[in-house]
Amino acid sequence: MIKYSKQRELILNTVKENRVHPTADFVYNKLKEENPGLSLGTVYRNLNLLAEEGIIQKIRIPNGPDRFDGEVKEHPHMTCTCCGKVIDLPLTCMEDMRQLDEEILKKTGHQVNSLQTAFTGVCGACRASKN
Ligand SMILES: [Zn+2]
């Protein structure tokens, strides 16, 4: 039990400390050297549990592995098609999305309760290096 919660804490800290929206693989590779007993399956299981409990956020990326976010406040993400980075977009974009919910309700009568935003694009750094 003690071992379990220690692993959980390590995994949680790794997600919180790495603001790159790490995958399970990323977390595992960060921790495995100092924690040889740790398996990728354990990392994956703990990440999913933490996400279910709302302690971290699970982000589904089209055509890619799930990523995890230490910031649980709802915010939109964009995947760069150039470098594959998952970037946080400002929250104001989310407020605009809320208006979309209202529009959908008005037009269709369906109530949207949650929204998984998956923008794709080219990030600022990749755009700069192309110019
Ligand atoms: Zn990029």
Ligand SMILES: [Zn+2]
């Ligand atoms: Zn994020």
